Structures are given as structure tokens and as C-alpha cells.
Amino acid sequence: MANQSNLIADNIEEYLKQHENKGLLRLLTCGSVDDGKSTLIGRLLYDSKMIFEDQLAAIEQDSKKVGTQGGEVDLALLVDGLQSEREQGITIDVAYRYFSTDRRKFIIADTPGHEQTWSVSQRSVLKRLKRSI
Amino acid sequence: MLNKKQMTHLKQLEAESIHIMREVIAEFDNPAMLYSVGKDSSVMLHLAQKAFYPAPPPFPLVHVDTTWKFREMIEFRDKRAKEVGMELIVHINPQGEEMNISPFEHGSALHTDIMKTEGLKQMLDIYKFDAVFGGARRDEEKSRAKERIYSFRDKHHRWDPKAQRPELWNIYNGRHHKDESIRVFPLSNWTELDIWQYIYLEDIPIPELYFAKEREVVEYGGAKIMVDDNRVSDELRKNSRMEMVRFRTLGCYPLTGAVESAATTLPEIIQEMLLTTTSERQGRVIDQDSSGSMEKKKMEGYF
Numbered sequence: 001m002a003n004q005s006n007l008i009a010d011n012i013e014e015y016l017k018q019h020e021n022k023g024l025l026r027l028l029t030c031g032s033v034d035d036g037k038s039t040l041i042g043r044l045l046y047d048s049k050m051i052f053e054d055q056l057a058a059i060e061q062d063s064k065k066v067g068t069q070g071g072e073v074d075l076a077l078l079v080d081g082l083q084s085e086r087e088q089g090i091t092i093d094v095a096y097r098y099f100s101t102d103r104r105k106f107i108i109a110d111t112p113g114h115e116q117t118w119s120v121s122q123r124s125v126l127k128r129l130k131r132s133i
Numbered sequence: 134m135l136n137k138k139q140m141t142h143l144k145q146l147e148a149e150s151i152h153i154m155r156e157v158i159a160e161f162d163n164p165a166m167l168y169s170v171g172k173d174s175s176v177m178l179h180l181a182q183k184a185f186y187p188a189p190p191p192f193p194l195v196h197v198d199t200t201w202k203f204r205e206m207i208e209f210r211d212k213r214a215k216e217v218g219m220e221l222i223v224h225i226n227p228q229g230e231e232m233n234i235s236p237f238e239h240g241s242a243l244h245t246d247i248m249k250t251e252g253l254k255q256m257l258d259i260y261k262f263d264a265v266f267g268g269a270r271r272d273e274e275k276s277r278a279k280e281r282i283y284s285f286r287d288k289h290h291r292w293d294p295k296a297q298r299p300e301l302w303n304i305y306n307g308r309h310h311k312d313e314s315i316r317v318f319p320l321s322n323w324t325e326l327d328i329w330q331y332i333y334l335e336d337i338p339i340p341e342l343y344f345a346k347e348r349e350v351v352e353y354g355g356a357k358i359m360v361d362d363n364r365v366s367d368e369l370r371k372n373s374r375m376e377m378v379r380f381r382t383l384g385c386y387p388l389t390g391a392v393e394s395a396a397t398t399l400p401e402i403i404q405e406m407l408l409t410t411t412s413e414r415q416g417r418v419i420d421q422d423s424s425g426s427m428e429k430k431k432m433e434g435y436f
Contacts, residue, residue, distance in 0.1 A: 012404040016330060024142040052412035081275030082294050083425040093297055095278045096271045098324045105142040107322055 005102065022100065028109040038091050041110045042075025050099045051078065062086065079110045090114060143331055150177075150319040151184040152303060153282060154266070157317050158191060160307040161264040165222070167253075167436065168194040168214075170206040171383045172339050173268030173320055175213075176328050179337045180319065181266075182217060193220040195265070197256060199248035200225060201236060201385035203361050209340045222260065226252035236387040237366065241354075244385070250435045254290050263314045264307070267436045272324045273413070276428035282321045288312035290434035316436060325413055329406060333399045343402065345379040345394040356390030381406070381413045 007015040029037035045051055051059075059077050067074035068089045079095040080086055091112040099106050140148065157164055166181060168174050181190040194214055198207070214221035229247040236244040257265065271278045281300045286292055298306050309315065320328070332339060349360040351373045358365075360373050365387075378391035379402075396402045406413075427435075 008404060008407045012400045015407075016333065016400060016403065019330065020141060020143070020334065022142045023139060024145045053410045054412055078275075079278070081277075081279050081428070083428055084295065086425075092295065093279055095275075096322070097278060098272050098322070100142075100324075100326070105324075105327070 018102065019100075022102075023104045024107070025104050026107045026109070028094075029111055031113055033090070033113040035113060037113060038076035038079045038095075038110050039074075041097060041108055042078040044108075045078055045097060045099060046075055048099055143327060143334065146323055146327060147180065147183070147331070149303070149322065150180045153305070153317065153319040154181055154184045154190075156305055157264050157266070157307070158185075161315075163260070163262050164192045164264040164266070165195045165260070165262045166190070166192055166266040167268070168196050168210065168221075169268065169383075170196070170202070170210045170213075170340060171268070172328055172332060172343065173270065173323075175337050175339050176323070176331055177266060177268045177320055178213065178217065179335060189218040192266075193222050195222045195224070195256060195260075195262075197249060197252045198223050198225045199244070199252070199385050200230065201244070201248070201364075201387060203340075203342055203359070203383060203386045203389075205340055205342055206383055213338065222256070224252055224256035224259070226255060235364070236385055237364070241388050244388075245430070245435075246433075248385075250430060250433055253436070254434050257290060257314065263309065264317055265314065266317045266319060268320050269318050269436060270323050270325070270328070271318075271321050274427045276425070276431060280318065280321075280431075282318050283307060284316040284318065285309070286314050286316060286434070290314070292316075292431045292434075294428065294432070325406060326403070329399070329403045333403065340383065342380045342383055344398075345377050345396050347375050348378050348391065349373050350376050350378055350391055353387065357392075358387055358389065359391055361386040 005015060007018070029041060031037050055078070056073075059075070060073055062077050063069065063074040064071060066086045066089070067077065076089075076091075077086060079097060080089075080091055081095055082092060085092050091110060092114075093112065095110045097108045097110065099108075166177065168178065178194070185191060196210060211221070226248055229252065232247075234244055234247050269277055269280075271280065276294070279294060279297075280292075281297050283298070283300065283305045284292060285298060300306070307315065323331075331337070350357045351360060351365065351369050353369060357376075357378065359378070360370060376391075376393060377395055379394045379396060380389060380391055383389060394405060396405045
């Protein structure tokens, strides 16, 4: 389930050859609390057909229990994988998700928005970073 | 597309994994590699060989045997260890063996807890490894997507998801006190497709169970399991059939669902994987116990 291409069914060896020469791009989300960072990433994965049926079924089930979208599928649950994140409806720690296109493999880091969720050590690293910039 | 100076995504992933392995060897006193015989372990072992070539990797392979693995896996394990010239340490939980723990009788949760999680913790206590490589990938499961490459464990082998250390770029923090340890996941950033593509390109040996073949299967616990030995009850075996099947993941045979397939070559397997609509862990009975089951198991000391 990487990306949709007719080549997969028609000529898999050609497809594999094409995909040997992909680049790699790492990106991360930045923003304030409840801006919709995780929901955006969830939506991206959903729209690019990166979600398997069994994963989506699990999300639908969980959305009823802990979702923040009033019964609708809460796509943020795709990245908020920890129990306490799902219960509180926030991202506590960074999550990594992956998808790829014909030209690139992408690594997405979905980050927390609450300053409080950053541990003391993480904050000190950030401070040092800010100072060095 | 790429220019000549850029590395392809697989080359970059390979370089990252090799860097991680070398970092661990430089920083830790007593590392080991958990070898589970599956495709991810096969890739991890191949990368370890590259990382320390021409010497064999400077650590032992360890395997927690639940006594319910496919027989082919055990044969493959012993053969590979010999070929790469690494020491192989196998541990079976002696209490579990004495109690004759069986996934058929005691259920998947208890079986996994005693034979895998407890067995693993016993082994780590006996050999005092301070860093253990595992082949887990972040795209496998939602709590794994949250885990660091150096996953810190306290002296009870527990993972605390709320107190993970920062991990910036390729800077890894290996500081630890006595009896604390880390699990290391050099394949964190690989996806299932990357793994298969790399196996294909590098011609890495994997167990035959991944390829479709006529095998004796029965319906059990909502999955199609293979009759691997005579511990499958006659009652169940009455309904067994020969079918063309293969496995997307390998584990304990009563807990690993087979998929109907005609794929007998690597490109065919990859083709099937790209066209399927369910995840590879769907065939694993243990992940479906409850929504946070993997996270819970990790907090108890599971990989």
C-alpha cells in the first residue's frame, strides 16, 4: 500500500525498478495546541490511501470511545497512538509515519503542541538550540 | 529523480541502520541481537554483517523460543547462525515449559506473556545484556510509531512512554545506570515495502514460509493456521485442508494466520503486498486483544 499505480498489477518488475531510485524527505509538523497537526497528518495518510482496512476499522471503533470529532472518524487517532494521548485528545510525544510516492519516500514526524508535554530534558535541548540559532 | 550525488532512499536507510549499530557497539559493553527469524530480522542481520564486515558482527544472536514456532523457522535459525559465524543463544522459559503452556489451551495472551515476555526478561537477567537490537519498525503498530530508536528500559525492563528521551537527528543518548538497558531498533524508519525491496535487491535469504506452497491448514480463532506438528488436536485436524498459502509474518504457528496466495517469487510477494488492503499484523492474533495491547505489553517489558 505505498501508492497507487497500474504498474503494480501489470508489470511489477518494472515498478520495482522505478522505485529503486527514490529520494527520501523528512518533514515535521509545527503549530500550537489544537491547530490540527495530527488531524492533518491523519487526513494526508487517509487520502493517500495509506490506511489498511483493519487499521481504519480500529480507528472507527476508537473514535466512538475517545474521538474528538463527535462520533465522526477522528483521523488524529492514526498518529496519537499512546493510550493517554487518546484519552486526553492531545499529542504527548512525537509520532513517525511513512508514505511514499513515485519519486520520494516521506518520513513525517508529528509533534506535540503543548509546551507542558515536553519533558524537562527536551525543553533544555530546545533552549540550547534557540540560543545557538 | 535523483542526481548522482544523492543516495536512494534504500541507501539512506541502510546507512542510517549501520550507523546506529556501530554507535551501539562503541557505547555499550554487552550488546546482543534479538533474532526472531522473520524477514525484518533477516534484513537486520544482513545490515549487521555489512556494518562490521569482514569480521562477523561482534555480538551474539539471541532467540526466545516459545516451543511453538514453525519447525522451518528453527531449522532456518540454526542454519543462518552457522553461516554468518555468530554465536546463537536460545532461551526457553523453564517454568513455562514445565507447565506445558500452550496457546491452544491457555490462550494467546497468557502464552505470549509467559513464553515471550517473561522468557525474554529471564534471558536478559541471565546474560545481563545492556543493549539489545530488535527488528521492529515504526510503521507496524501505533505505539511503535511513538518509540525512539534507542528505547530506554528500567531495571525491570519496562518502557515508560511518558518519559522518553529526546532523540535529535542522529545523536543517540546511550547513558544508563547499572541494570538499566536499551532496546535498539535500527529498522525504525523502514516500511514493509522497503524491507521487501531491500531483500529483493540484496538477495537476502528468508524462510520458505513466506512463499506460497501447498500446506495443511485449519480454521482456528478466526484465522487459517498451519498444522505444523501433532500438537494440533485431532478434533481440529478433522477439518484440515491442503491449500496454497503463505505467511506475511512469522511467529508461533497457532497464532499466525496464513493467507491464500499464489506468490512464489519475491516480485509476486511484493505485488501482493502492494495490492492488499489489510496490514501485516492483521494475521497476528496477539495484537487484536485490545486497542492498547502492544503498548501495555511494551510497558511490561515486551519488545
